[in-house]
Amino acid sequence: MMANRRWISVSMAFLILFTLTGCGKIEKEGKDSEINADGKIEIEFWYGLGGTLGEVMEDIIESFNASQDEIKVVGVQQSEYEETKKMIQAAVASKEVPATALLGFSDLRQFANRGIMEPLDDYIAVDKDFQPEDFAESFMSYCIVNEKTYGLPAYGTTQVMYYRKDLFEKAGIDPDEAFKSWQSLAEAAEKLTVRENGETVVYGWEPMYGEENLMDIAYSNGGSILNEDGTKVILNSREWVEAWEAIRKWIHEDKIMRIHFGGDGWEYWYKTIDDVMQGRAAGYVGSSGDLADLDFTKIDSHIQPGFGENPPKPYVDAITCGILADASGKQKEAGFKWLSYLTSAEGNSRIAMAAGYVPVRNSVMENPEFKSYIEEHPWAEVPIEQSKIGRMNFIDPTGGKIFQAITDAGDLVEIENVSAKEALDKAQKTAQQALDEYLDSK
Known part of the structure; x- marks a missing residue:
């Protein structure tokens, strides 16, 4: 690809960012509190997806918002992962970051090394229902930087x-x-x-x-x-x-x-x-x-x-999600709850069945609904089988x-x-x- 084939100018990113943040996005009440008119913590989730998977992500966001009354996730859609990366770079410069984002593994790792991403280990340690061991090690390894967990695998791809x-x-x-x-x-x-x-x-x-x-x-x-x-x-x-x-x-x-x-x-x-x-x-x-x-x-x-x-x-890698370090404390806590929902076995199986991506949680493969899906859609088993012989992408x-x-x-x-x-x-x-x-x- 040309060096500039996916280039989204920084000036355009700032313009979009201004549009997002300058139109009454949320009411701020001090550094650690962003509460909307309904009394919920409101956080943004930036993701560069289109087509069916973009629609699936919208449905998962709606399901999460309906599942509890403390947090509202606002999805902000970009055209692709690269645009999300550019937008985040502009957001960090302006100190107006989203709480959460979907990123290619290399972008997650680059941002982690630059201090842009929040380590998740403390959040994982106190959440007794999270079950980090259920993630396939081959996918979770993309999220580990300098022995710290900076993201979670949302789905696998090959x-x-x-x-x-x-x-x-x-x-x-x-x-x-x-x-x-x-x-x-x-x-x-x-x-x-x-x-x-x-x-x-x-x-x-x-x-x-x-x-x-x-x-x-x-x-x-x-x-x-x-x-x-x-x-x-x-x-x-x-x-x-x-x-x-x-x-x-x-x-x-x-x-x-x-x-x-x-x-x-x-x-x-x-x-x-x-x-x-x-x-x-x-x-x-x-x-x-x-x-x-x-x-x-x-x-x-x-x-x-x-x-x-x-x-x-063939490579087999993970599309990851993470929390931005410059988000407020309450937004980070809310962000982890949202990402836990997104990367749960339920969320993971919905993405796999709707869009064909490789499940990143081991328990999905034992899910009766998912087994039935594979039986009815045998072509969907090809990426899963390929993932067993694939290589880890170059870091x-x-x-x-x-x-x-x-x-x-x-x-x-x-x-x-x-x-x-x-x-x-x-x-x-x-x-x-x-x-x-x-x-x-x-």
Whole structure:
């Protein structure tokens, strides 16, 4: 993705923040009390969700507000996680922060290291009903920074393969054979591609734009971002170059694959989904959370392939929620009660069943209602099964600079048709410099 592809200007963030906070949001009664006209503590929850999951989140907020008479949660929706991050940065600068927010794990960790997030350990210790041991360790680990808990996993996510059953059947392609490797998928994509007058009108496959799918492919070719002792960046290794060059060729030379990019928020994502739903592409790589937006009379799902003879190595990570350190004391207490509700087994199962995300609480898998849901929607089990073989996503020690180098390199390959070696050599230099500066500062 381009360095500025999701950029929401700070000036715009301040303008939105002013709109939120300057229109009589709440009545303040001293530093530690925000009470609305109904006598309830009123807190904001910022979240960058759209589509079905955005609607589910609104329903969960309404359910929480109806479940008790002490707290009112006001949901403030942004277009995507990145916009939430920008908004919070502006809010911290103005000292007018929301009590709670939904964040990607890397943003949560960056904010925790900067003192923006509130540690939750004391809240967890005094809440006898919280059951932290019920969270899957693989998801909770994203929320632990310097041995302190700075957030809670709201749901798990991974990227799986979605394909048109009718187009595969028409072309005589066995999905299990097609998804054995990225190379076999490319062979299938050539058969699935439809050209008219020299132009591709149906693409055999659409990788999802951005660094995450590209990283999965590189990892599935045996790649890694850092060497074993974490002192050297190895982005321009044979494993990375080979995997990314294949994608570049399939997109720009063979024209059997393509990507959508740019637009506002998740626009590129929904354009990709729409291509498959409208028959302009035979399949795509998408989030487990796309399940609710797909018609499974036409679509089916499959675990990601590996590259060549290598096994798949898809990431599995957590979308997290946390409390802002600059919120008042009473807002923090109210915020923890809200986040406890959101991340409870009940809330977690509602998100999983409505949107297809991976449950982060172990008890959800034993819930009779959830078991029935899986039996009735077998395609929803694919992300769960993939999560068992997935890898933990890269935690960037430089606060995002290495990730940004990978993002920029991915844009060069996917958008600008720059060779993988040239793009990754550039990323290597930038990322190594950032890593050296980080190591020197320790």
